[in-house]
Amino acid sequence: MKPKVLIVDDEEKFVEYLRKRLENRDLAVTGAHSGEQALEIMAEHPQDVVVLDVLMPGMDGVATLREIKSRQPLTEVVMLTGHASVESAIDGMKLGAYDYLMKPCETDDLVDKIRSAHARKAEQEERIQQARIKELATRRGF
């Protein structure tokens, strides 16, 4: 199954081209132009990895990240940032973001990050799965 990726950035053109290129690399991509829109989409379609711009009008990157992590803690987030807001990206890492990249970035780097983020998410889910099985087994007295 293709990893589900959500791109959140207020620059519509950026979202458009990045989506096309990521889709071309076998990723299932959705675009959002604000933090609020991203949360709406995620409410209906949970995502594996979110690529999140830090500086946005309205709900900014860090606030959106906080919200995502509280609603869907397993979803991994990669922050996108400019020079001036590296500190915000670091704040984001503290809040549980997987990694960050400076704009403009190499698409291949971004894809690598998305894939390893997805791998981590999968691993986490696997471990949770294992734990559940173990728990069930224990309970049934095996």
Added chain:
Amino acid sequence: MARTAVEKGVLREPSHTQGYYSALKQKIIVITVLVALIPVPLVAGSFVKYYQTYIRGAVIRELSNLANNRKEAIELFLQERTMLLRTLAYSHSLPSLAEPGRLASIHELLQHQNAGFVDVGIIDSRGRHIAYAGPYDLLGKNYSGSKWFQETIQNGFHVSDTFLGFRNVPHMVIAVKREEGGSFWVLRATVDAANFYQLVGSARTGASGDAFVINRHFDFQVPPRFMEHVRKEPRLLDAPLTATAVTQYDVADKKIFQAVTWLNNGRWLLVVREDSSAEFFSLESAKRIATLVFIFGLLIISATVVLITNKLVQRLEIHEAGTEILHEQLAQTTRLASLGKFAAGVAHEINNPLAIIAESAGWVGELLDMPEEKKKEGQEEEIKTCLIDIKNQVFRCKEITQRLLGFARKYESKLAATDVNGVLAEVIEFLYKGASVRNINIHSDFYDNLPLITSDMSQLQQVFLNLLDNALYALNQKGGGNVTVRTRWEDEGVLVTVSDDGPGVPAAVRDRLFDPFFTTKPVGKGTGLGLSICYGIITKLGGRLWAEYPPEGGAVFKIYLPEAGPEKEVATR
């Protein structure tokens, strides 16, 4: 923390002028010298006064003693002779004395006494000289009309004024009255006044001391040594009858003291005069020494004070010049920091179009690399669209860089006709994007057709940037808000108002708002120089910068810039 954005501080006033320092110097010198020297003449003066009074008292006492002493001696001299005659008169009867040869033998006896009796005679009650012994032929003379005779009858005795006799020797006449058998007669004697002269003369002290006796008509009974010592002042006769009076009068630089006392039942006045300059000489020399010491002290103290003050003011000047340079440097640093900050902002803004270009170009590459079977209809069209997007983003970048260039180029200071609205518009445009990303709206309320004013565009830019940056920082803490920039034409100048609806300035820090190095920003975030430098710049431009705190919250900064600009050409950085 409220209104954290506000960088407070007052840039130093422009350095003090040379006039300020010389005035300061003069003030310090005058005050110090006065304070140091005023007590000296006061102390010296009171000592001199005290000493003078003391010496004067001693001189007066001494002179008055001398005069009293002479008076007693003279009175005794007169009394002795009067008593002698009276004893003679009462120990003889007229007939026994009138016997021939009797008076001559008494005359001889009297001369042996060495009492200065020159002659002796008897006058009867009708004034006739009935008996005489002496060198002159006075027998038969009638004195009944004479004043002395009348006085003798009346008072019982008489002492005459002195007179020069035939041999030009001073004499006086002493007469006593004898009552006998219902009638009377008078015993009269002429006395050589040499003893009297001697008694008076012994009161003449020193080289210029003098003593003389006058009667109430200023006739000399005993003449003075020096005629110029006599002052014919009627008030001299006002001296009290019973006591000795001493007066002081200064002739040239001499201190003259004069004692007067009455003699001979108030008929004669003894005047004793003394030059007491010598007694006062030590005082005079003490005064001279004190004056010298005072002048010497004045010179030393003045020189020291002048030297120290010069040194002090010089150091102050150097120090202030150093401070001035330091502030210049700080201002320059802050200026560069703000420029760097805005450059970073611009770089960030450029990143967005660059990212779009990168993705778009990447996509074109991917489209071209796509294997034939995957290619879709209208792929060429898509590539064209991509290229147009790239071009658009490139122009977007160009716009941003041009804005920055235009901004930086104006960082050249000079006074010129300045459009305040234009400068503000540029600054706002510069900050607008960054602000809107943070949910901050910047509203412009510009006065139409605002006249140009003489000012420095680049410095105004720095001030406006600083104020707006403060406002944005404050609103960012709050999570967004509104900034209003207003211009008005008032009092021949431009009034710029930058107001925000942020948290405002807490009352506790308002006093220090414009102090240098005062900041409420976290450590490392603010230098505390922003408002201080703004204040300095606006002051140098001849305007005013102040803050207002509306009750409904927020902060309002106002700048008034006069149309004419700074009063004189100031060296701009």
